[in-house]
Amino acid sequence: MATRNDQVSSFETASCPLPLQHKQQIVMGHGSGGKMTQDLIKSVFMPHLASEPLAAANDFAQVALPAGANLNGYLSISTDSHSVAPLFFPGGDIGSLSVCGTVNDICMSGAVPLYLTAAFILEEGLNMQLLEKITLSMQHSAEEAGIQIIAGDTKVVEKGNADGVFINTTGVGWIPSEHRIGGEQAQPGDVVLVSGDLGDHGIAVLGARGDLGFESNIQSDVAPLNRMIQALLKAAPNTHVLRDPTRGGLATALNEIAVQSHTCIRLDEESLPVNPAVRAACEMLGFDPLYVANEGKLIAIVPAKEADAALSAMQQNQYGSHAAIIGKVEASPIDRVLLKTIIGGTRLLDVMAGEMLPRIC
Amino acid sequence: MATRNDQVSSFETASCPLPLQHKQQIVMGHGSGGKMTQDLIKSVFMPHLASEPLAAANDFAQVALPAGANLNGYLSISTDSHSVAPLFFPGGDIGSLSVCGTVNDICMSGAVPLYLTAAFILEEGLNMQLLEKITLSMQHSAEEAGIQIIAGDTKVVEKGNADGVFINTTGVGWIPSEHRIGGEQAQPGDVVLVSGDLGDHGIAVLGARGDLGFESNIQSDVAPLNRMIQALLKAAPNTHVLRDPTRGGLATALNEIAVQSHTCIRLDEESLPVNPAVRAACEMLGFDPLYVANEGKLIAIVPAKEADAALSAMQQNQYGSHAAIIGKVEASPIDRVLLKTIIGGTRLLDVMAGEMLPRIC
Numbered sequence: 001m002a003t004r005n006d007q008v009s010s011f012e013t014a015s016c017p018l019p020l021q022h023k024q025q026i027v028m029g030h031g032s033g034g035k036m037t038q039d040l041i042k043s044v045f046m047p048h049l050a051s052e053p054l055a056a057a058n059d060f061a062q063v064a065l066p067a068g069a070n071l072n073g074y075l076s077i078s079t080d081s082h083s084v085a086p087l088f089f090p091g092g093d094i095g096s097l098s099v100c101g102t103v104n105d106i107c108m109s110g111a112v113p114l115y116l117t118a119a120f121i122l123e124e125g126l127n128m129q130l131l132e133k134i135t136l137s138m139q140h141s142a143e144e145a146g147i148q149i150i151a152g153d154t155k156v157v158e159k160g161n162a163d164g165v166f167i168n169t170t171g172v173g174w175i176p177s178e179h180r181i182g183g184e185q186a187q188p189g190d191v192v193l194v195s196g197d198l199g200d201h202g203i204a205v206l207g208a209r210g211d212l213g214f215e216s217n218i219q220s221d222v223a224p225l226n227r228m229i230q231a232l233l234k235a236a237p238n239t240h241v242l243r244d245p246t247r248g249g250l251a252t253a254l255n256e257i258a259v260q261s262h263t264c265i266r267l268d269e270e271s272l273p274v275n276p277a278v279r280a281a282c283e284m285l286g287f288d289p290l291y292v293a294n295e296g297k298l299i300a301i302v303p304a305k306e307a308d309a310a311l312s313a314m315q316q317n318q319y320g321s322h323a324a325i326i327g328k329v330e331a332s333p334i335d336r337v338l339l340k341t342i343i344g345g346t347r348l349l350d351v352m353a354g355e356m357l358p359r360i361c
Numbered sequence: 362m363a364t365r366n367d368q369v370s371s372f373e374t375a376s377c378p379l380p381l382q383h384k385q386q387i388v389m390g391h392g393s394g395g396k397m398t399q400d401l402i403k404s405v406f407m408p409h410l411a412s413e414p415l416a417a418a419n420d421f422a423q424v425a426l427p428a429g430a431n432l433n434g435y436l437s438i439s440t441d442s443h444s445v446a447p448l449f450f451p452g453g454d455i456g457s458l459s460v461c462g463t464v465n466d467i468c469m470s471g472a473v474p475l476y477l478t479a480a481f482i483l484e485e486g487l488n489m490q491l492l493e494k495i496t497l498s499m500q501h502s503a504e505e506a507g508i509q510i511i512a513g514d515t516k517v518v519e520k521g522n523a524d525g526v527f528i529n530t531t532g533v534g535w536i537p538s539e540h541r542i543g544g545e546q547a548q549p550g551d552v553v554l555v556s557g558d559l560g561d562h563g564i565a566v567l568g569a570r571g572d573l574g575f576e577s578n579i580q581s582d583v584a585p586l587n588r589m590i591q592a593l594l595k596a597a598p599n600t601h602v603l604r605d606p607t608r609g610g611l612a613t614a615l616n617e618i619a620v621q622s623h624t625c626i627r628l629d630e631e632s633l634p635v636n637p638a639v640r641a642a643c644e645m646l647g648f649d650p651l652y653v654a655n656e657g658k659l660i661a662i663v664p665a666k667e668a669d670a671a672l673s674a675m676q677q678n679q680y681g682s683h684a685a686i687i688g689k690v691e692a693s694p695i696d697r698v699l700l701k702t703i704i705g706g707t708r709l710l711d712v713m714a715g716e717m718l719p720r721i722c
Contacts, residue, residue: 028719029714031608031720032608032609032713032718032719033607033609033713034608034609034652034713034714035712035713035714036714037608038712056543056544057544057617058469058470058543058544058604059439059465059466059467059469059470059604059605060437060438060439060466060467060468060469060470060472060534061437061438061439062435062436062437062470062536062541062543064435064436065426065436071430071431071432074424074425075423075424075425075436075476075533076421077421077422077424077476077478077511077533078420078422079478079479079480079512079513079514079529079531080480080514081480081481081482081514081527081529083482083516083523085518104420105420105421106420106421107421108419108420108421109419109423115438117438117439117440117531118440119440119441119442119531120442121442121444121482121527150438151438151439151440152440153440155442155443155444155722157444157524157720158524158720161444161523161524162444162522163518163519163522163523166482166516166527168440168442168480168514168531170440170478170480170529170531172436175423182419182423183417183418183419184417243419246394247392247398248393248394248395248398252394256418260417260419293394351395351396351399352393352394352395353395353396353397357393358389358393358517358518359392359518361516
């Protein structure tokens with residue numbers, strides 16, 4: 001019997017490579033919209049990302065507003081395509097990044113996250129176990145954030161026409177009140193806070209590429225920040241701006257805010273939290289940690305009288321233990337970010353001009 | 362003076378290739394999140410895709426429910442990544458496809474389209490004029506559909522790591538009533554309609570690839586169907602199912618519906634509308650037009666007493682002149698689609714097993 005079974009199985013391998021192959025790696029047929037696409041959805045995506053609207057298998061997800069919603073609220077919507085290279089890095093992977101990145105963006109409005117869509121562009125030949133690992137990681141991040149994955153899409157392109165996998169996520173949240181949070185709301189007199197160490201994500205991805213030239217145990221900070229934001233807004237209900245300093249880092253995000261609000265943001269270099277290992281790596285490579293991407297940090301700009309409460313709320317959250325007050329908003333010179341350096345000078349922190357770290361998210 | 366200007370301009374070209382180059386084609390810096398990304402957004406995307414939430418330049422778009430909404434309504438959400446090859450084909454391009462594809466998906470719930478996000482993965486070296494042409498095409502389709510583009514994202518990957526451009530669109534619509542439309546709602550006794558000729562899109566894309574082996578003037582049917590759907594629902598308010606038969610074609614879409622509703626869908630081959638040129642191309646290539654993708658067609662399944670009104674509403678729409686009643690829903694055999702052939706036999710129309718036409722949308 002054993003011999004017979006062996007023969008059968010070697011026969012299957014020899015003359016029917018496809019049925020085995022397509023269980024181990026992505027083939028073009030997985031993107032056809034037919035039976036193989038359905039098999040992929042059932043075997044890899046549904047076990048981890050299932051929700052009632054997704055299981056309904058219509059072209060659309062039909063979903064309700066949250067319980068207790070009233071018509072004075074707003075939707076908060078954001079989209080991000082993720083093309084990070086490599087797909088896995090210390091502290092995270094493209095799966096956790098794609099969920100947290102969009103959760104964080106929609107929550108920077110003060111919204112409660114509700115629904116997430118996930119669209120995959122897969123390269124032919126992609127290892128199926130690797131895809132499942134990414135999917136599992138998406139599940140964990142979505143569960144932590146309390147967001148439901150309600151719609152998906154799968155496309156496959158020929159080997160050499162995509163770099164492993166690209167994931168787009170689009171999120172919908174609900175802003176329960178008419179209180180408006182946004183870059184244009186910063187006001188002279190406001191205090192600027194950041195929730196922790198700067199530049200961890202960018203340097204962790206660089207390390208995973210082997211581009212540091214030395215061993216490092218720097219971890220990406222990728223994390224969903226919605227719970228921190230809810231606590232922050234309870235402590236500082238008049239918060240004016242929330243933003244996550246991703247591509248382009250803190251300096252780029254603050255420049256955007258200064259331009260949106262026509263204010264000057266003045267930072268105190270001494271107060272900026274940076275992990276010493278990240279600082280050392282940046283010095284060796286000629287980078288400035290203020291321009292390096294974060295994926296689990298937020299900038300908060302709040303009225304001065306709420307600054308201490310905001311700081312304390314951030315520090316009590318698991319992702320905010322290194323939160324700090326880093327500067328203030330002034331009336332002029334407008335559209336500028338200025339840095340008071342440790343040696344006492346003042347320098348202009350401009351927008352990053354071109355490419356610094358590509359494929360970071 | 363002329364000589365002097367010539368010298369200056371050749372100097373610029375010779376020693377500063379970047380500033381000129383990055384106006385003509387995509388470079389990695391366009392995806393950095395810094396100044397070059399902002400320039401790209403301002404020069405290419407904003408002129409065509411601008412909306413108030415997009416111009417607000419926050420991480421999120423804060424948007425309201427439609428006027429007159431009440432809390433008994435639902436959101437309809439759908440996502441699609443587009444990787445069609447080639448990017449331009451007779452009757453459309455990846456821009457019109459990416460807008461119409463998602464508009465159509467969200468409207469298959471009976472929703473009114475509201476908001477669209479657009480996320481681009483660009484290949485380094487992509488011609489800038491080509492990107493602008495695609496963006497213009499998105500603008501035209503969005504205007505026709507009456508949907509607002511409210512959030513965007515741009516990523517750039519190295520040459521050879523993406524095939525020109527991939528576009529994800531995610532749409533949000535509003536379903537004003539509690540009346541539920543979906544594949545699971547098909548009931549024995551219902552009538553099945555399709556809004557026009559089958560297979561045009563797939564064959565048009567194949568023609569653009571030069572894969573037909575002969576000249577053809579077959580045009581893709583890519584179009585937004587929301588206005589046809591609104592007219593249809595007015596004429597046939599108890600419509601049970603709406604679906605657009607994209608990848609996998611009519612046969613795959615009807616199989617999905619049969620399985621969702623545990624019914625049998627019985628088609629009459631003679632009634633199926635197919636453009637003679639598409640039929641001829643399919644015969645030469647060994648394809649079945651019932652499995653070829655459409656991008657501007659819809660299947661409607663309605664109670665028998667509303668079938669004539671539904672047909673008439675479709676036929677009065679510019680995209681529905683060839684609409685036809687093509688079959689009916691029966692109680693058994695469940696989960697099956699059967700075709701009564703022209704010569705009088707009955708054959709099983711199964712789900713497409715694997716790959717047929719890759720990169721079709």
